[in-house]
Amino acid sequence: MGGRSQVLASRGHPSREINMADAPRTVLISGCSSGIGLELAVQLAHDHRQRYQVVATMRDLGKKGALEAAAGEALGQTLTVAQLDVCSDESVAQCLSCIQGGEVDVLVNNAGVGLVGPLEGLSLAAMQNVFDTNFFGAVRLVRAVLPGMKKRRKGHIVVVSSVMGLQGVVFNEVYAASKFALEGFFESLAVQLLQFNIFITLVEPGPVVTDFEGKLLEQVSTAEFPDTDPDTLHYFRDFYLPASRELFRSVGQSPQDVAQVIVKVISSPRPPLRRQTNARYTPLAALKAVDPSGSLYVRTSHRLLFRWTRFLNLGLRCLACGCLRIRIWPR
Numbered sequence: 001m002g003g004r005s006q007v008l009a010s011r012g013h014p015s016r017e018i019n020m021a022d023a024p025r026t027v028l029i030s031g032c033s034s035g036i037g038l039e040l041a042v043q044l045a046h047d048h049r050q051r052y053q054v055v056a057t058m059r060d061l062g063k064k065g066a067l068e069a070a071a072g073e074a075l076g077q078t079l080t081v082a083q084l085d086v087c088s089d090e091s092v093a094q095c096l097s098c099i100q101g102g103e104v105d106v107l108v109n110n111a112g113v114g115l116v117g118p119l120e121g122l123s124l125a126a127m128q129n130v131f132d133t134n135f136f137g138a139v140r141l142v143r144a145v146l147p148g149m150k151k152r153r154k155g156h157i158v159v160v161s162s163v164m165g166l167q168g169v170v171f172n173e174v175y176a177a178s179k180f181a182l183e184g185f186f187e188s189l190a191v192q193l194l195q196f197n198i199f200i201t202l203v204e205p206g207p208v209v210t211d212f213e214g215k216l217l218e219q220v221s222t223a224e225f226p227d228t229d230p231d232t233l234h235y236f237r238d239f240y241l242p243a244s245r246e247l248f249r250s251v252g253q254s255p256q257d258v259a260q261v262i263v264k265v266i267s268s269p270r271p272p273l274r275r276q277t278n279a280r281y282t283p284l285a286a287l288k289a290v291d292p293s294g295s296l297y298v299r300t301s302h303r304l305l306f307r308w309t310r311f312l313n314l315g316l317r318c319l320a321c322g323c324l325r326i327r328i329w330p331r
């Protein structure tokens with residue numbers, strides 16, 4: 001395979017003989033209208049060694065302006081934009097049929113939606129939408145690209161999970177559950193896929209400053225959360241929301257930084273199964289890692305949120321300046 005050469009003419013490259021080992025890898029990314037997906041698509045498309053052909057997808061092509069502007073000269077060369085709604089089988093099939101030979105070398109499951117608020121006030125339909133997008137959306141795409149990857153005996157599946165896939169966060173129960181589901185699903189699959197030389201990586205960002213948080217805040221500002229008792233609403237609006245804003249302000253990462261981590265993972269010859277992106281968040285993640293019973297994490301989170309609010313804000317500022325920074329997983 002390594003010495004084979006072929007002419008690649010229709011992947012945006014001028015017709016030329018290229019060695020298969022040097023052929024650009026086709027990277028399909030979901031959810032590229034904004035945030036991490038957009039940044040990742042642009043960084044890969046601008047790779048100075050031109051190692052990637054990026055298929056940057058979004059469910060609504062009416063939003064492609066920002067991506068096209070950021071892609072610049074890469075547009076039509078190393079980056080193409082395509083429609084893909086991860087909640088639709090037809091859309092997935094249609095998107096793959098537009099890729100030469102249907103061959104995807106690297107799949108990045110990035111599309112995702114959030115949901116916050118008191119459980120009693122959220123509709124089951126809203127919860128199901130989170131699972132349909134975050135979990136079944138990824139499963140749908142993986143099932144579509146897997147036969148090709150298995151046949152070629154190579155591939156890499158990257159999943160944008162979250163630190164909330166490792167530890168639950170108050171008032172984010174359904175979102176965290178969707179990310180836990182991804183973690184269990186892909187950890188299980190990783191074992192079988194090693195037999196086919198296919199790698200899986202779960203990327204786990206902490207808070208990232210993208211439209212994601214803005215969309216959630218907009219959602220909660222208009223939501224009425226029916227059937228929720230006044231105490232719970234008070235805890236949500238007057239304790240959780242301010243703490244969440246402070247968390248994003250203090251340790252929030254840029255989508256560029258997260259994309260850089262994913263680029264590194266994609267270019268690695270032996271990609272890891274898990275990769276956290278934010279060293280400033282690791283002390284919070286460590287609360288779970290150091291006490292498998294879970295008590296330390298639950299009790300500390302409870303105290304910080306409801307009893308020691310000032311200490312929480314001070315701690316977050318310390319994390320932001322780096323004085324509490326520790327690393328529990330090797331880079």
Ligand SMILES: NC(=O)c1ccc[n+]([C@@H]2O[C@H](COP(=O)([O-])OP(=O)(O)OC[C@H]3O[C@@H](n4cnc5c(N)ncnc54)[C@H](OP(=O)(O)O)[C@@H]3O)[C@@H](O)[C@H]2O)c1
Nearest residue numbers: 031033034035036059085086110111112162207208210212
């Ligand atoms: N921001 C954070 O704090 C954070 C932290 C950890 C992990 N993450 C994860 O990072 C990923 C990217 O989020 P982000 O922060 O970059 O937020 P974002 O800017 O809101 O991006 C989310 C993307 O997913 C797309 N999307 C939603 N539903 C879709 C569907 N059915 N089909 C295809 N695309 C769909 C959105 O498209 P539309 O524009 O059409 O809605 C958007 O392009 C998500 O999986 C999220 O869970 C985010």
